[in-house]
Amino acid sequence: MAHAHASPPGMAGANLARQGLSGKDFRxxxxxxxxxxxxxxxxxxxSLADLSGANLVNADLQNANLSGAILSGASLNGADLRHACLAEARLAGxxxxxxxxxxADLSGANLRxxxxxxxxxxxACLDRAWLDGASGLPPYTTDKTCHD
Known part of the structure; x- marks a missing residue:
């Protein structure tokens, strides 16, 4: 008997460096x-993707939806996340x-x-974001309210 909802394909460890993946669905x-x-x-x-430990250095993620994504231990050095939605994302470490x-919308994100x-x-919207132990925070992050 076929399942009504197939699981998304596993792409753990995939090499997608410098690929054109604009607008793709990796939910x-x-x-x-x-x-x-x-x-x-x-x-x-x-959204809801598991990107833990992924290499996203210099990735262009403008306007991407990363809500609820797991990015714990991921490398996002130099990544462009302007206007991205990272609400409730897990970015610990x-x-x-x-x-x-x-x-960017970082409301409720875990940035511990x-x-x-x-x-x-x-x-950036940091409303309800967890910032305990985060390093390098600029002084203006003390205002965690969301701006339009």
Whole structure:
């Protein structure tokens, strides 16, 4: 008997570096440890995806949906996450050095122990975000309210 809902394909450890994946649907996919360095993921749906330990260095994630995604221990150095939705995302221990997060929605995100040195968080929504132990937070992150 066929199941009504098939699981998303497992892509753990996949090498998708520098691939054009703009607008693709990776909702709920297993991308643990995947290499997505320099990939174009503009507007992609990565909601509820498991990207723990993934390499997203210099990835373009503008306007991407990463709500509820697991990004624990992921490398997002230099990633462009402007206007991305990371609501309720799990970013504990993630490295976001030099990441562009302006106007990103990080409401309810877990950023415990994340490295945010030199990250641009201008006008990012940090309402209800967990920032305990996060390093490199700019002084303006004390205002956690959301701005339009």
């Amino acid at each position: 709920g996919h297993d991308l643990r440890g995947a290499n997505l360095a320099g990939a174009d993921l503009c507007g992609a749906d990565l 993630a490295v976001l050095e030099d990441a562009l997060l302006s106007h 122990g994340a490295d945010l040195h030199h990250a641009d968080l201008h006008a």
